Amino acid sequence: MERILEQIPRFFSGPNMILLLESAGLTLAMTLMGCLIGFGLAFVLVYLRQTPGLWALPLRLVCILYVEVFRRIPFIVVVYLVLFFIQTVTPNASLFTIAVIAICLYAVAYTADIIRGGLESVPQAQVEAAQAMNLSRLQTNLRIVLPQAWPVIVPPAIAFAVSFIKDTALVSQVGVFELTFRGKELNNQGYSGILVFGTIALCYFLMSFPLSMLGQYLEKRLATPRGQRRSRKIWFT
Amino acid sequence: MPHLAVNDVRAKYGSLEVLKGINFSIEKGEIAALVGPSGSGKSTVLRALMGLTPITGGEVDIAGETMNYSSAKEVRAARDRMAVVFQQYNLFQNMTVMQNLTLAPLKIKKWDKSEVMTEARRLLGLVGLSDKADAYSDQLSGGQQQRVALARALALKPQILLLDEVTSALDPELVNEVLDAIRKLADEGMTMVIVSHEMAFVREVADKVVFMDAGQIIEAGTPAELFDTPKTDRARDFFSKILRH
Numbered sequence: 001m002e003r004i005l006e007q008i009p010r011f012f013s014g015p016n017m018i019l020l021l022e023s024a025g026l027t028l029a030m031t032l033m034g035c036l037i038g039f040g041l042a043f044v045l046v047y048l049r050q051t052p053g054l055w056a057l058p059l060r061l062v063c064i065l066y067v068e069v070f071r072r073i074p075f076i077v078v079v080y081l082v083l084f085f086i087q088t089v090t091p092n093a094s095l096f097t098i099a100v101i102a103i104c105l106y107a108v109a110y111t112a113d114i115i116r117g118g119l120e121s122v123p124q125a126q127v128e129a130a131q132a133m134n135l136s137r138l139q140t141n142l143r144i145v146l147p148q149a150w151p152v153i154v155p156p157a158i159a160f161a162v163s164f165i166k167d168t169a170l171v172s173q174v175g176v177f178e179l180t181f182r183g184k185e186l187n188n189q190g191y192s193g194i195l196v197f198g199t200i201a202l203c204y205f206l207m208s209f210p211l212s213m214l215g216q217y218l219e220k221r222l223a224t225p226r227g228q229r230r231s232r233k234i235w236f237t
Numbered sequence: 238m239p240h241l242a243v244n245d246v247r248a249k250y251g252s253l254e255v256l257k258g259i260n261f262s263i264e265k266g267e268i269a270a271l272v273g274p275s276g277s278g279k280s281t282v283l284r285a286l287m288g289l290t291p292i293t294g295g296e297v298d299i300a301g302e303t304m305n306y307s308s309a310k311e312v313r314a315a316r317d318r319m320a321v322v323f324q325q326y327n328l329f330q331n332m333t334v335m336q337n338l339t340l341a342p343l344k345i346k347k348w349d350k351s352e353v354m355t356e357a358r359r360l361l362g363l364v365g366l367s368d369k370a371d372a373y374s375d376q377l378s379g380g381q382q383q384r385v386a387l388a389r390a391l392a393l394k395p396q397i398l399l400l401d402e403v404t405s406a407l408d409p410e411l412v413n414e415v416l417d418a419i420r421k422l423a424d425e426g427m428t429m430v431i432v433s434h435e436m437a438f439v440r441e442v443a444d445k446v447v448f449m450d451a452g453q454i455i456e457a458g459t460p461a462e463l464f465d466t467p468k469t470d471r472a473r474d475f476f477s478k479i480l481r482h
Contacts, residue, residue: 129327132287133341133393134316143340147331 004192011191011199023182024203030096030178031168034103035111035161041104042112046119047141049112063112070109076170078102083174099171099178103164111157118153119145151222158215162208179203238301240265240428241397247294248285255281257452258295263445266426270439270460273449274475279432280324282449283399286430287321288312300396320390321399324406326382328374334361334385335370338392346393353392360388364418380411384418391422398422400431436480440464448472 049063070078082102086093122145130140172181183200187193239262248256256278263269271279284290286297288306296305299318304311329337338357342348361367364384374382383403390398400419404412416438422429423442433439439446440460447457448467456463456472464480467473 125323125325125327126329128289129323129329131289132316132321134313134345135341139344143344144329144331 004195007192007195011186011195016186019182019186020179020199020203023177023179024207026096026176027165027168027178028207030099030103030171030176031161031165034100035107035164037100038104038107039111039157042108042115045108045112046115047138049116050119050137052137067109067112070106071113075102075106075167076173078106079171079174095171095174095176098174099168099176102171103168107160107164110160114156114160115149115153118149121152122148151219154222155215155219158211158218162211162215165208165211166204239263239298240267240300241269241430242298243282243286243295244297245295246282246285246292246297248281248290248292250290255290255452256285256292259449259454261445261447261454261457262298263428263430265428267444268423268429268431268442269445269447270443271430271432271447271449272434272436272439272475273455276451277449278452279449280401281452283321283401283430283432286315286319286399288315318395319397319399320393320395321401322383322386322390322403324402326374326379326386326406328382328385328389330374333371333373334366334377337374337385338389342392357388357392360391361385363391363421364388365414378411379407380414383407383411383415387415387418387422391427396428398427398429400429400433402432402434404433404435434479436464436476448475450475 045063045066049060051059079099079102082105083095083098086098086101119141126144126148127140130144135143168178169180172178172184175181179200183196186196242262243259246256246259247254259278259282261269271282273279281290285292285306292306296303297315298304299315302314302318304315306312306315328334329340332340335354335357338360339353342353342356343350358367358370361370364387366381366384366388369377369381369385374385377385383406387403403419404415407415412435416435419429419431419438420442431439431443443460445457446460446463448455448463448471450471456467456469463472464476467476
């Protein structure tokens with residue numbers, strides 16, 4: 001205990017804090033970029049997966065296979081696969097890029113099912129009303145289905161991203177200078193493990209908590225019937 | 238040349254044949270009413286006409302053009318000429334009344350915006366909902382939603398309007414406000430095919446009654462012919478049961 005107290009002033013020194021802040025930023029950037037790109041691609045995947053007609057059967061199978069396979073692989077294995085694959089193709093790709101790609105691949109598989117569930121929660125009658133007016137499949141999805149599916153999609157999608165902030169600790173295994181990696185480094189420099197990882201834990205909490213709050217806020221807001229909202233011109237209408 | 242002629246239209250759900258060769262026709266400005274027990278295929282006829290249930294045989298003449306719904310293009314062409322009002326209204330929940338009315342005219346038909354807006358306001362007036370243009374459907378009663386759905390269908394300027402049990406989901410006291418709106422359309426000479434259980438209303442507005450059972454037309458004729466002097470036992474049995482009260 002005394003050792004910890006004695007280390008505190010040295011540990012919370014400028015250079016260490018900058019290191020931690022940098023790696024926290026890296027963790028956050030990696031997660032957000034990976035999840036946002038993955039979320040966007042997941043929409044494309046779901047749209048392709050819903051392509052009707054016999055000719056699109058192989059396409060649908062590929063989409064289903066992708067989701068089912070990636071959901072059954074541990075994230076760390078995806079990270080290693082991406083690492084070795086990318087390094088074979090372009091040897092000087094940065095570790096950050098590799099981490100983002102791995103997160104992205106994983107996020108696509110998970111959020112695709114969240115999105116599909118959301119789209120399927122909109123009654124078929126809404127789709128038929130749009131079809132009867134000659135709206136195309138894309139128009140029906142963008143104008144009718146998706147706006148109504150947001151309340152179902154957004155909360156679990158944010159929950160996924162929040163939990164993923166923690167899971168990115170795994171990419172420290174391949175040497176990305178994210179938060180957990182820095183923790184190990186500082187620990188190796190002789191700082192108390194309790195002190196170091198306590199601080200790291202706090203950092204993770206400070207990154208996830210606001211996002212969780214945002215998720216809860218959106219969940220409440222989206223669940224309010226439209227007519228009761230004060231402002232109607234919100235971005236997803 | 239009839240305005241709408243349904244010729245030997247057939248449809249299947251899996252291996253079950255739900256329409257076994259439907260034939261009927263109406264002239265411009267006429268109203269045909271499809272009646273019959275639940276599951277007889279009345280609503281399926283309307284769904285088939287809108288291309289929502291694929292037809293497996295037969296063809297449809299709409300305003301002189303023959304269509305067999307065999308390609309996406311033909312289905313689009315058929316949908317372009319008709320509009321449908323559903324039993325459950327099916328208003329777009331994420332849009333205001335006005336947006337519901339103007340979406341397809343602006344984005345699909347690509348009509349002039351100011352004309353579309355003027356027409357939408359006129360139609361809301363016609364169904365008595367001028368003050369609800371900015372409301373969302375969850376702020377409206379069932380009867381109001383159904384009148385909006387009616388206005389939305391009319392905004393497409395259909396050559397034929399299809400009404401699928403439009404009063405069945407409504408509270409009894411809200412039925413009349415919707416029927417009144419349909420009466421107005423009948424007076425304006427709108428060609429309509431309606432599926433309805435409101436026999437008094439059918440007798441009042443329909444030019445032709447088509448009695449269906451088990452995916453077939455059993456008997457067709459004027460309301461007086463079917464209601465008062467049905468020729469088939471099946472029709473006599475059905476009408477004696479439902480016209481008694």
